[in-house]
Amino acid sequence: MDTAVVWFRRDLRLHDNETLARALADAEEVVPLYVFDPDEYAASRYVDEPKTGPYRAEFVRESVGDLRASLRARGGDLLVRHGEPSSVVPSVAEQFGADAVYFGTHPATEELTVENATRSALADREIRVERFWTHTLYHINDLPTPVDDIDDTYTPWRKEVERNASVRDTVETPTTVPTPEFDPGEVPSLADLGVAELSVDDRAAVDPRGGETAGRERLQKYIWDDDNLRRYKKTRNGLLGEDFSSKFSAWLAQGCLSPRYVHKEVDRYESERVANDSTYWLVFELLWRDFFQFQFIKHGSDFFADGGIRGVDKRWRRDEADFRRWADGETGVPFVDANMRELNRTGYMSNRGRQNAASFLADVLGIDWRWGAAYFESRLVDYDVCSNWGNWAYQAGVGNDSRDNYFNVLGQGERYDSDADYVTHWLPELDGLPTEYAHRPWRLSEREQAEHGVQIGIDYPAPMLDVEEWYRMH
Ligand SMILES: Cc1cc2nc3c(=O)[nH]c(=O)nc-3n(C[C@H](O)[C@H](O)[C@H](O)COP(=O)(O)OP(=O)(O)OC[C@H]3O[C@@H](n4cnc5c(N)ncnc54)[C@H](O)[C@@H]3O)c2cc1C
Known part of the structure; x- marks a missing residue:
């Protein structure tokens, strides 16, 4: 294949990113693309608030900027556009004569609606899609019970998964990313996104800088430099300060950190430092995260x-x-x-x-x-x-x-x-x-x-x- 578009969604990283790795293996050149979807910044249908407020909007902007810098360091770039994915993604694919669009799929109604509209617009243009599941610890295809039949209660589900499934290895980080020449486009400002200005309070427990680089730095600091993992189970109910819990959540949510990478680092910590109920408990919490992802596939819009x-x-x-x-x-x-x-x-x-x-x-x-x-x-x-x-x-x-x-x-x-x-x-x-x-x-x-x-x-x-x-x- 000559060209594939890699549509980044909530997988804003180069490490353990199967979507990107597979596109790089299959195509001569890739067009990495991030689309700021105005609908994600529109008004909530339930309350008088925007769906995305300034803290997350800023985090996403920083994460996209960091992804672009990492791609540039590997000889590539990131194309950034602002508009509806169902029209932007096919038009970018057409512009570059791409044979296929690679992307990560996500559960939940709005995400799937966007995805399905984009897939159908691509099908109209006879452009192939390749979908990947990259945001949970356990891969959906490795669940011992098919996702539509999983237990609705956490503990039996967790026990079954722990007994009968294993976590896949992480995927190698690419060293080069060949992309064609393009006008990369600006990362939109908060004002462009229609989001209020950010005000930062110096009493904050963490200052979460978006992006894979900051996410990996946080992991390095929390687990290794400050050696917090050995006491996580005892401190995780804390309320004040940076280190009572991992604070990995924002990076996990935007896919700047892969849960499999976190798991791998916990494994390494267990063999190099200590294995105890705290080291296990961080993985236990990642399983809660997985549980809800799979529950949303099973129950869909009933959750709303x-x-x-x-x-x-x-x-x-x-x-x-x-x-x-x-x-x-x-x-x-x-x-x-x-x-x-x-x-x-x-x-x-x-x-x-x-x-x-x-x-x-x-x-x-x-x-x-x-x-x-x-x-x-x-x-x-x-x-x-x-x-x-x-x-x-x-x-x-x-x-x-x-x-x-x-x-x-x-x-x-x-x-x-x-x-x-x-x-x-x-x-x-x-x-x-x-x-x-x-x-x-x-x-x-x-x-x-x-x-x-x-x-x-x-x-x-x-x-x-x-x-x-x-x-x-x-
Ligand atoms: C009402 C409510 C709303 C929540 N909304 C979100 C949300 O939008 N996004 C989010 O990531 N978490 C959410 N959580 C779960 C949890 O509160 C946060 O993940 C956690 O506080 C983030 O801090 P941490 O990264 O330091 O967590 P840690 O204690 O260090 O846990 C490590 C990771 O495990 C996962 N995790 C931990 N607890 C849960 C849980 N109960 N459910 C799912 N995953 C979990 C997170 O990815 C977290 O980063 C919510 C919990 C409640 C009760």
Whole structure:
């Protein structure tokens, strides 16, 4: 074959990239292409927010820039276009007389709609497509049970996979990438994408620079330089700082890091340093990620129904004012508000925070969980459709677990933030309060409010409901 287009989607890397490697093996020249799809930056259909907010948009821009630099270092380049993939990809393929378009496939409705429209436009022009599955730890074709029949519950699924499947080797990173001459095009600015300017808060736990280079540096630092992997299971429920968990999520979500590469590095660490329950646990978490990817193939758009994949009949509230208070971190419940303010100012929230913020919205406020999922979609730098909607559905009791698994946000805050360092980091107006009050400021008497210089309802909101009473009743 003379020419193949390699359409990069959420696989913005050169290492362990089977799509690119196969195109390089099959064709004389490749045309690496990234398309900024305006639909990914359009308004959410659930909430008054764009689907992609500034933190993730900036991360994607940086990742695309880094991919371009890596391709240039190998004698190639990256063609960047802004428009609908179903018209841009075929027109690029035609322009270069390509025989085929190579790309990675992704589950979930919108991704598949884009993919199917692009495939059909390519078929009309008699251009072949080659699809690859490159974003999970276990390859979809290696699952012991066909994906449509997999267990809906994590633990039996995980055990079966651990027993009866193995992780494939990573694919070699290419040393040269021969591309024809082309006008590469500019990476669009945030303004071009219609995204608000980014504001960076110096209290952020991580400063996730997009791209494969930064992702690999983070892995090197977390696992090897700072030797954090040996204690991951003990620290992973932390809330403050860079190293309580890996922070690999944004790079995994855009495919700047391959999960198989992470797995390989964990293996190497286990043979060179230590193998313990922490080293295993990072892989265990990557399996959660896989689980949701495969669940989305199995259940498709049912994941976006208010009753979820189990068709749960629950009446959700759709109160916009209450939703806004939650979204803005103004509920008056510090553990929820601190997490939401961290999300709003940085694009990141810990797993513990996500579980609690989601539970508060869906369980305590009884608001449509999809509004929360859509809000996270807009704000998270590491947003991944399957991990986000799958975890939200799970937390709202309409997904992959039928147990009632609500979180008591007061108990959780006091347990995981026992000295209130986290809440006061994000809610400095509560700084200096005794821990008990920092988590339950409504208990301050008027005299104590005056003593500590905090007026509830003025410096910090009064709670939007009697949350202690709510937990007593449920
Ligand atoms: C309501 C809710 C929404 C979420 N939305 C997303 C999302 O959009 N994108 C996303 O990557 N994760 C999501 N998660 C999962 C999890 O919170 C994040 O992956 C994690 O906090 C990212 O930080 P980390 O990389 O330091 O994680 P680590 O603890 O270091 O875990 C390592 C990796 O394992 C994967 N992982 C860990 N926990 C989960 C999980 N529960 N489900 C799926 N994968 C997991 C991630 O890829 C993560 O990077 C969500 C969880 C909840 C409860």
